[in-house]
Amino acid sequence: MTAAGRRPPLALVLLASAVVALLLLPLAYLVIRVADGGGRALDVLWDRSTLRLVVDTVLLVAGVVVAAIVVAVPMAWLVTRTDLPGRRLWAVAAALPLVIPSYVAAFCLLGFFGERGLLQQALGVERLPDPTGYWGAVAALTLSTYPYVFLLAQAALRDLDPALEEAARGLGVSRWRSLARVTLPAIRPSVALGSLLVALYVLSDFGVVSLMRYDSLTRAIYVQYKSLFDRTPAAVLALVLVGLTAIALAFELRTRTRGRLWRTSPGSARRAQPIELGAARWLGVAWCGLVTGLFLVLPAGVLLYWLGRGIANDRSLAVPWDEAAHSLGASALAALVTVAAAVPVAVLVHRYPGRLARALERLSYAGNALPGLVIALSLVFFAARYASPVYQTLGLLVFAYAVRFYPLALSGLDTGLARVSPRVEEAARGLGRGPVATTWLVTLPLVRSGVLAGAALVFLSAMKELPATILLRPIGFDTLATEIWGATQVGAYSKAAIPALLLVVLSAPVLWLVHGERGRLAESGG
Amino acid sequence: MRAIAAIAVVVGAVALAGCGGGDSGSGGPLTVYSGREEELVAPLFEKFTEATGIDVEVRYGDSAELAATIAEEGDNSPADVFFAQDPGSLGAVDAQLGELPSGTLDRVPSRFRDGEGRWVGTSGRTRVLVYNTDRLSHDELPASVLELTEPEWKDRVGIAPTNASFQAFVTAMRLSLGDERTRAWLEGMKENGARTYEKNTPIVEAAASGEIDVGLVNHYYLALVKEEQPEAPIANHVFEAGDPGSLVSVAGAGVLASSDQPDDAERFVEFLLSDDAQRFYVDEAEENEYPLVAGIDPPAGLVPLDEIQGPDVELTAFGAELASTVELLRQTGWLS
Numbered sequence: 001m002t003a004a005g006r007r008p009p010l011a012l013v014l015l016a017s018a019v020v021a022l023l024l025l026p027l028a029y030l031v032i033r034v035a036d037g038g039g040r041a042l043d044v045l046w047d048r049s050t051l052r053l054v055v056d057t058v059l060l061v062a063g064v065v066v067a068a069i070v071v072a073v074p075m076a077w078l079v080t081r082t083d084l085p086g087r088r089l090w091a092v093a094a095a096l097p098l099v100i101p102s103y104v105a106a107f108c109l110l111g112f113f114g115e116r117g118l119l120q121q122a123l124g125v126e127r128l129p130d131p132t133g134y135w136g137a138v139a140a141l142t143l144s145t146y147p148y149v150f151l152l153a154q155a156a157l158r159d160l161d162p163a164l165e166e167a168a169r170g171l172g173v174s175r176w177r178s179l180a181r182v183t184l185p186a187i188r189p190s191v192a193l194g195s196l197l198v199a200l201y202v203l204s205d206f207g208v209v210s211l212m213r214y215d216s217l218t219r220a221i222y223v224q225y226k227s228l229f230d231r232t233p234a235a236v237l238a239l240v241l242v243g244l245t246a247i248a249l250a251f252e253l254r255t256r257t258r259g260r261l262w263r264t265s266p267g268s269a270r271r272a273q274p275i276e277l278g279a280a281r282w283l284g285v286a287w288c289g290l291v292t293g294l295f296l297v298l299p300a301g302v303l304l305y306w307l308g309r310g311i312a313n314d315r316s317l318a319v320p321w322d323e324a325a326h327s328l329g330a331s332a333l334a335a336l337v338t339v340a341a342a343v344p345v346a347v348l349v350h351r352y353p354g355r356l357a358r359a360l361e362r363l364s365y366a367g368n369a370l371p372g373l374v375i376a377l378s379l380v381f382f383a384a385r386y387a388s389p390v391y392q393t394l395g396l397l398v399f400a401y402a403v404r405f406y407p408l409a410l411s412g413l414d415t416g417l418a419r420v421s422p423r424v425e426e427a428a429r430g431l432g433r434g435p436v437a438t439t440w441l442v443t444l445p446l447v448r449s450g451v452l453a454g455a456a457l458v459f460l461s462a463m464k465e466l467p468a469t470i471l472l473r474p475i476g477f478d479t480l481a482t483e484i485w486g487a488t489q490v491g492a493y494s495k496a497a498i499p500a501l502l503l504v505v506l507s508a509p510v511l512w513l514v515h516g517e518r519g520r521l522a523e524s525g526g
Numbered sequence: 527m528r529a530i531a532a533i534a535v536v537v538g539a540v541a542l543a544g545c546g547g548g549d550s551g552s553g554g555p556l557t558v559y560s561g562r563e564e565e566l567v568a569p570l571f572e573k574f575t576e577a578t579g580i581d582v583e584v585r586y587g588d589s590a591e592l593a594a595t596i597a598e599e600g601d602n603s604p605a606d607v608f609f610a611q612d613p614g615s616l617g618a619v620d621a622q623l624g625e626l627p628s629g630t631l632d633r634v635p636s637r638f639r640d641g642e643g644r645w646v647g648t649s650g651r652t653r654v655l656v657y658n659t660d661r662l663s664h665d666e667l668p669a670s671v672l673e674l675t676e677p678e679w680k681d682r683v684g685i686a687p688t689n690a691s692f693q694a695f696v697t698a699m700r701l702s703l704g705d706e707r708t709r710a711w712l713e714g715m716k717e718n719g720a721r722t723y724e725k726n727t728p729i730v731e732a733a734a735s736g737e738i739d740v741g742l743v744n745h746y747y748l749a750l751v752k753e754e755q756p757e758a759p760i761a762n763h764v765f766e767a768g769d770p771g772s773l774v775s776v777a778g779a780g781v782l783a784s785s786d787q788p789d790d791a792e793r794f795v796e797f798l799l800s801d802d803a804q805r806f807y808v809d810e811a812e813e814n815e816y817p818l819v820a821g822i823d824p825p826a827g828l829v830p831l832d833e834i835q836g837p838d839v840e841l842t843a844f845g846a847e848l849a850s851t852v853e854l855l856r857q858t859g860w861l862s
Contacts, residue, residue: 231597471591489563
């Protein structure tokens with residue numbers, strides 16, 4: 001079934017290795033910094049507060065991953081496999097929070113639930129429970145990350161061959177048992193991959209834990225950088241974060257279990273018959289309404305309220321078109337470069353599986369949980385000292401995005417390639433097509449939706465990225481994210497509202513593109 | 527194989543395309559790393575270009591992050607000038623700063639500049655107690671910051687332990703009252719349930735909303751929050767003479783020793799201390815800072831700088847003292 005045992009071409013191995021080596025630059029930087037510190041590094045590692053930080057960080061990751069799965073999987077199932085009223089609309093609404101930067105989400109949640117927030121004003125009460133801390137951080141991070149699980153679960157459900165479930169039903173298994181025994185296990189690898197992306201995001205995020213005042217490793221790293229110009233402690237904590245990434249990767253690998261599912265026929269599967277929910281569909285609508293209301297309508301409403309307040313207070317509010325163009329351009333480049341760089345590793349993993357392929361794939365995640373500030377400083381270090389012509393160029397910024405978001409591109413290619421049986425390619429080769437023609441005519445059309453999804457995820461993440469953008473952008477290269485940051489720095493929320501809304505509006509069509517593309521493929525296959 | 531080669535070509539081409547357009551500097555515009563917010567200082571930079579014809583390119587960021595950036599860049603730093611929010615950030619990279627001309631240094635009193643002339647204060651700010659005017663009248667306010675550990679202030683105070691301005695104040699307390707009294711005060715604040723915030727603006731907002739009654743902040747955040755919420759019930763209170771709670775600190779600037787256009791860079795710092803630029807803080811800037819050059823009066827409504835008797839401490843020492851301050855904050859549970 002698989003191509004195990006075949007030797008990968010040397011060029012492919014070299015290319016994949018070179019890409020992964022570049023991705024490991026931040027790690028090399030951390031090792032240099034820790035080595036500089038000598039014995040003090042161990043003191044930081046064995047400090048009791050470090051252990052507490054690790055525990056608090058793990059709790060946060062666990063909370064967000066569980067919340068994201070609970071929110072995303074039922075919704076994905078409802079919109080793909082049932083006759084839920086308005087399911088196309090819900091599908092779009094459920095994915096949309098992905099375009100809201102997590103720091104904006106946190107600002108909005110605080111603006112609504114916080115002290116003297118909109119809720120308190122509306123209720124006219126003296127005091128509400130404090131929304132900051134663990135649960136506030138979980139809520140804001142769930143908002144911005146559950147779409148990863150939703151999108152991957154949705155894709156898996158849509159591409160799942162209905163024959164599997166039909167076979168189960170034909171053998172007399174009840175609908176709910178077949179859901180539990182066939183459908184859910186079949187999408188488990190996708191949910192696991194989505195959860196991994198969520199976990200890595202949570203590990204690296206600074207904006208939310210800072211606004212929600214929750215002490216995680218990332219916040220401690222920032223505090224160390226800000227207060228102590230000795231960079232060893234921050235580097236030690238960052239390496240601890242890399243350790244946590246390794247644990248998350250191991251978890252994901254275990255959850256994938258057994259082999260992958262390939263359809264025996266090429267092209268897209270038939271559409272499964274939607275399951276009739278009957279009266280339960282209103283329960284489904286209520287669930288979707290709750291999720292969308294809390295995670296989409298609420299933040300958008302708060303942003304619009306701030307915008308209105310700015311207009312009422314007569315602040316000079318301009319639409320940042322240049323910044324928008326910068327955001328779009330840099331993010332599009334990032335999507336292109338990152339997906340291209342992910343191709344060699346993805347091909348190696350899927351066509352020449354083995355120890356080397358797996359090692360390279362896992363290593364490519366190593367820097368992903370690092371906070372943007374650490375990645376930025378590592379690239380400052382290497383570029384300013386050893387590659388000054390590229391320092392402070394758009395190229396280096398795009399490179400930083402690629403380092404941060406590589407796993408997103410890889411996950412897209414991964415889900416795409418996982419659905420192409422090597423047999424289909426072998427058949428094309430057997431019929432006399434060369435490798436290039438096979439790739440072009442057979443593989444590419446089949447993986448197209450995965451490639452686009454990966455590119456879209458990188459694009460959306462780059463649009464939102466802040467810490468690395470601040471330090472690595474060419475001078476004067478303002479983006480929507482830096483505009484939002486600049487305004488919130490001085491508490492000018494009404495000025496932050498316009499770039500934030502623009503960011504959301506400009507990002508949304510990219511999500512729609514992914515949806516549209518998937519929809520067309522499914523239809524033409526049916 | 528050919529597919530792989532094709533991919534390699536594509537990756538290489540995109541990488542090359544992405545790397546073009548670098549501007550390595552010499553003779554071109556002056557590069558300023560500004561830890562001060564664009565909202566606040568961009569008009570000042572425009573004035574400089576108008577006055578001198580020298581173009582300025584500004585990298586805005588957090589002062590501490592920019593200091594870390596300058597340190598990582600080493601001798602290859604593209605920055606010519608570092609314009610920072612606090613003496614601590616300037617002190618952290620003072621080994622990479624060149625000495626400023628005495629004509630520039632002498633524009634400001636010696637307490638507002640580096641002892642070795644590597645950076646100079648450009649505007650002043652005082653530490654104050656921001657308070658909610660609905661909850662408190664002026665005569666209920668404490669005379670000294672030390673009183674905030676007393677039971678009547680339990681759960682009513684906001685501080686920003688991770689913020690450079692708060693840490694500078696703690697350094698001032700250590701240098702004027704000693705480590706042990708500072709430790710006792712920090713522990714007392716912990717027992718008294720002081721609430722923590724990331725930085726000054728949210729503290730002032732929290733005082734405005736009634737989340738807290740008082741907060742330790744820099745004076746000018748009041749004006750910024752009033753800009754957004756004109757009706758907010760908040761005011762500033764200055765502690766008694768000599769109190770560490772009324773530390774007067776500065777934003778400042780220095781010229782990188784590695785600058786390839788040191789003359790322009792020095793002109794820039796000189797400009798920041800010119801009468802015109804100093805008057806900018808009084809007449810135009812939103813944030814109500816103190817000018818530092820003699821003969822220019824502070825903005826209306828501010829207690830004149832001469833009347834604020836902060837603790838007797840050297841700002842120059844703040845960079846080197848920061849590590850001990852942070853360690854003390856860690857030991858007392860304010861930083862993880």
